[in-house]
Amino acid sequence: MAKELTDDSRKVKKGGIYVAIRGLTSDGHDYIDEAVKNGAVLIYGEKDIKVSGAKYIRVKDSREKLGELASEFYGNPSQKLKIIGITGTKGKTTTSHLIYHILTNLGKKAGLISSISVPGLHVTSPDVITLHRFLKEMVDKGCEYAVIEVSSHGIDQKRTAGVKFDMAALTNIAPEHLDYHKTFAEYKKIKLSFLKSAKARVVSRKETKLNVLPGIFNNLNAQLAVDVVIKLGMDEKSAIASLSSFELPEGRLEEIKNDFGYRIYVDFAHTPDSLQAILKYLRSKTKGRLISVFGSAGERDRIKRPEMGRIAVELSDIVILTAEDPRTEKVRDIIKEIRSGVPENYKNVYEEPDRKDAINFALKTARSGDTVGIFGKGHEKSMNLDGKTEIPWSDQKAVKDFLKNIKDE
Structure with missing residues (x-):
């Protein structure tokens, strides 16, 4: 495996791999020459083109390939963790933090990737290479579980490609990001495709008797978190009891x-x-x-x-x-x-x-x-x-x- 992997031609280093991605405003295939000039020895892309100075392999889906390569590059970390992904229109961050809180309070070693814990600005799901790097760091720290907040943009742009999800949880679905997805039907399709991709799935209840957090909406998030850990084999009473010490994430009520x-x-x-x-x-x-x-x-x-x-x-x-x-x-x-x-x-x-x-x-x-x-x-x-x-x-x-x-x- 090469020492470097990137989809940014400016970051290519000598002996590295470059994956050309078609973006919303630019096309990575247009920067292949720059990648070669910077030292790329292996390039993946979707177009049927010839490249001088480096080996070029055409693939059906560059984003999927980048996820596959990122996983291999970091030693397939998602295969060494129990991965829980949380998606939905609202409540993703709070639910992610709730699941992480319950797991750690029940003595499980877990890692968390959320819109609050991810470095960057206006980011929910990190880029796919960074995601696999985070998972590798969790493996190195001895984590058993990884809790990941997953956005519709992240799903559609395959920022979770190469990650094997053991559990997918859905908080709710309402019209959102239609500037990007164009229709509510397409938005729902993206969310549901993520659910179907996991080995197991949990959908939020519409009602709950829990009253451990301020607001009905937060207690529904708490109920979903409890349902997730129950499905992972944990005790319901212990999970609920652990919520007494939970503090809502920054910027949530x-x-x-x-x-x-x-x-x-x-x-x-x-x-x-x-x-x-x-x-x-x-x-x-x-x-x-x-x-x-x-x-x-x-x-x-x-x-x-x-x-x-x-x-x-x-x-x-x-x-x-x-x-x-x-x-x-x-x-x-x-x-x-x-x-x-x-x-x-x-x-x-x-x-x-x-x-x-x-x-x-x-x-x-x-x-x-x-x-x-x-x-x-x-x-x-x-x-x-x-x-x-x-x-x-x-x-x-x-x-x-x-x-x-x-x-x-």
């Missing part, structure tokens, strides 16, 4: 404490269903007013924007619309589309394109007994304002900066 008598939550909710679920929960726990701050990501699922506006005003007393990774779209245009779902008679809607100013406005407006919910970014540590650059950003930091400044005044 995360409360930021303060001394001003109101409550502040940061949550990743960025779909109509997830926004409705979190607002219903916060509404039930709020004595005063519920103040919501959110936006909608640019170049993503425009169809959901009016629905999110409608849901927000139905369940909130005050709504503040702002930026959430607008990318190449204008924030004002996105806000206008969200606002199109708001009834004309609802007056407590404010527009503040700058997210920091929007959060500050919400916190200045809040009084004792109120709840401020800040949605859409959750755990993320960057924001994309122009479609090119990720700038440092954290909702939690913005809140804490405001609270500190108030105290210092």
